[in-house]
Amino acid sequence: MVASIDTVQQVKELTEEKYKYGFFTDIESETAPKGLNEDIVRFISAKKNEPEWLLEWRLKAYRYWLTMPEPKWSKVFHEPIDYQDAYYYSAPKSAADGPQSLDEIDPQLLETYEKLGIPLKEQERLSGVAVDAVFDSVSVATTFKAKLGEVGVIFCPISEALESCPDLVKKYLGTVVPYTDNKHATLNSAVFTDGSFVYIPPGVRCPMELSTYFRINAANTGQFERTLIIADKGSYVSYLEGCTAPMRDEHQLHAAVVELIALDDAEIKYSTIQNWYPGDENGRGGIFNFVTKRGHCRGRNSKISWTQVETGAAITWKYPSCILKGDNSVGEFYSIAITNNYQQADTGTKMIHLGKNTSSRIISKGISAGRANQTYRGLVRISPKAKGARNFTQCDSLLIGDRCGAHTVPYIECKNKSAIVEHEATTSTISEDQLFYLRQRGIPPEEAVALVVNGFCREVLQQLPMEFAVEAQKLVGISLEGSVG
């Protein structure tokens, strides 16, 4: 309730402010030459002092990538990407030797994170969220490391993990999303620069929320972070991810990969608030958000839960998925996607049921306004051995305005008779009756829309950790700014 009041204020503020994360920080960066070739891949690997096996893996990915066509099956449209016209490595110069403490971080960078509302500074640590901040290509700060270390939790940049626990990284990297997976993931495998690494030891319940904030700052730079989270037997972790970028006229590519592995009785909860720059109201600029996220419920009774609030990016192409291999494992996908103006989103999930008595739940709420087009694309596959599998899917679309589109494309493949699969989808609009009713009670139109949309998304908003729920509710209102006349 408090949050919806905030929504209202945010909408007001935004009337003047528009995209508030659109600032650009002027700091000295070290960049690799423009373009993409084997030398760039070697350059990145060398910059990070990587072991030989990883360089080999990157090169294999790069060579394979050259042979792959662009994926064409989704309902998104854009000019061909000029891969040679971007920088694949950009790092704040001061971070070249790796910051040992926050004191060593460029004060301007700290200021950037302050603007983003990310608690990097000491006094803000009371919030109880451990943060890894990734700025362009490198991780710049990870808070709470010592405290996490006490219980054996590893939470650090993946580049650091390659030095401190290379065997863990080697054992799991690429086991959920192989380098051959898809064009964007393969590119990531070749050129990923940083990202977060999390390992939760057996039986440990991670004492705090872990969080990563991603920020693209430099111009013409792609961001290719790679996140790897392993929850060992009987452990639990909740991980939050947020993203922003400055306003720029050209498109920027963000091709991330996230791999989650849950062993016996482990649980991973992964929440995303994606607020990349969406481009202006005429569809100029904005981030291409082409992301591969996949979780592997490897152990019995394991659980992976994805929650996403996708409000930014010019194009979102993303299907956080679960491979339910362990018996009794559970996969969940809760999604809110909002597209306004000329934004496009093709998003959904894949639930692959392999083990016995596996269950999955998909709740997707899509809101399309302006001239935006949005597609829910989902796959539920019950393999012949997935005895007793269970899936429930609910996809709802809300259209605001007569020039937007909302599409639902679910694939249901069932090869086991004992499975129960249910899929429901609806499409609706905010009715004139609803608007008039709310206005008659004194609520102005923009707030009325935010209220109805927040109600429409409630089931998903409830899944978010408290710290994110408030921010998400605000975003819902802001993203629809200007969608009613």
Place this chain on the structure above:
Amino acid sequence: MTTESTNIKTFVESFDPARSGLPGAGLGWLKALREDGIERFEALGLPTPKLEAWKYTRLKPLEDTRYQPVTDEDGMAALDTVPSLLPDPGGRPRLVFVNGWMRPNFWIDGDLPDGVHLEGLRDVLETRPDWIRERLGTLAGEDASSLVQLNTAMMDTGFVLRVEDGVRVETPIEVIFVGGLTARPVAYSPRNLIVLGKGAEATVVKYHVGLGAGAYLANSVSDIEVGPGALLRHYKVQAEAKEATHIHTIRARVARDATYESFSLSIGGRLSRNEVSVRLEGEGAHCALNGAYLMRGSEHCDNTTVIDHLVPHTTCREVFKGVLDDESRAVFVGRIVVHKDAQKTDGYQLCKTLLLSTGAEIDAKPELEIYADDVKCSHGAATGQLDETALFYLRSRGVPEALARNLLVQSFIGEALEEISDEVVRQAITDQVVHWLPAACYLAEEWRAE
């Protein structure tokens, strides 16, 4: 040259001997249309699962079998009794085709009112070439699938039903296609045309039934125009023979305030595909697209439907239910498209499937594509097995298990059968469902649903 295109060449060549004898040989425009069709078919090739529209269906029999054209001898195969779907054909109009050949001796003119014209395709090509040219031309189209192109090239049989403005036909018209009475694999390409004038009404029942054991390919296309305020009930039962491949493409255009009601029951064939596309072109147009599929053995049935809402105030309702036993497989792809400015569209779609066996598989893709905001669209899809609690409940009341299973299957399919508005046809189709159930336990009369 790739093997794929080699296959297509041999596939096409096997039809060559028949091409000179096709109906309408004297019509230049038709010759051009046919040539266009064969060229496009060769260019497109047989559909493969690489095409999104064929993701779940592979035309294996077409890749492996060399089908021959139907000869006069095949067409005149002996038939003792006509396997009619509807009871007591008495005064009911009926057309019969055997192995794709028209068999006028079995036809019953019935008591059709004035203004109703029911003829063979061959006859209409002779008597009203300009009228049919206009329709075949506009409906064939460049964007049609390769199998429609093949049909256009090879169409050798079929019927034309024309109902003039304001004429209402009370009795269902039955069209029977008997297949499987040949010793070698044959292929035929019926092309049907149904045109209802303003305010006209008619009911057409197509019964595709296999009698022999032969392999055959029936590649039918039906083009349908439902005029303003008209009502067409269009029912179909696919009970082809064990080795049959049945492809049926139906394309319907529905005008202002008109209704197109369709029901398709699939209970046979090795491989069957019903592809229905309906365009709601005038305000107030409505379509009801329903069906049921009951498969066993290694049968494969694909129902692919597209409903285009092109103008405001149109409605559709789609209910499909299926039961899959043994190693059978079914595909349901249902797409509802609400075009820009087609406000106030009301669309509903439901697909439910029961899996009776561990080897069975259902692939469903219910799809909504929406470009207008003031619309009400929903769809649901579900798969599951027989409700064990209900089974136990029936058994605890003294119903033997086999019978109880049949009852539950029948009640499950019943939800789709209820959508059939013509009572005589609904009963006939219900009988087909009951007959499909395991033979040991045909239900006694008193067990039948109302």
Place this chain on the structure above:
Amino acid sequence: MLEIKNLHVSVDGKAILKGIDLSVQPGEIHAIMGPNGSGKSTLSHVIAGRDGYEITGGRIIYQGEDMTGMAPEIRAAKGIFLAFQYPVEIPGVANTTFLKEALNAICRYHGKDELDAMQFVKVMREKTKELGIPEDMLKRAVNVGFSGGEKKRNEILQMAILNPTLAILDETDSGLDIDAMKIVAEGVNKLRAPERSILLITHYQRLLDYIIPDKVHVLAHGRIQRSGDKKLALELEEKGYAEFGEAAA
């Protein structure tokens, strides 16, 4: 309080109201009765400021101010409340959230401090208790899954909380059985106050057995055909609206 002068309204070019005159003083209850299609609901929607109605003539003066063309939320803030004939469902939005939004929007309009969570809960408790409405109704989504009676009681609860100076009850009695109607009427009577005027729009006389109006008007064919006291309602009950059938021309 409310002065309507020679009001003409049309919808899609068709004239619905053809010259309405109405004067309501503070503290008065007026009943507007009339057959279906007489323009009763149009009148209530136009006073509340719904889009889609074209005012082709006349004025609506409320507390000395011309309302014509004013946004519905501003009218609401100025104290006009419409209890809907068909209350609208808003899935996922709890009744409390909705009421708090509404109340605070009105507070903001008047430059007053918004209520904090505690103050708001206090107001809600008080009003639900006063009207005998179960508190769990507040936690449910606005009107979703409510019975007809519950929806109408929810309207009365909103009215109690938003504390309007002019309340318009549009066919609040329709679809209610006698017990539900008594509860609603009781709620309305509790809200009778010297500074508050109420406009009751109804087809039937029976509601007026429980809420006694100061004046009764008969609306037919877009005009007020007769005005009187509560006896007029009883007369209508007896004779029906037949006598107004010819009056249109």
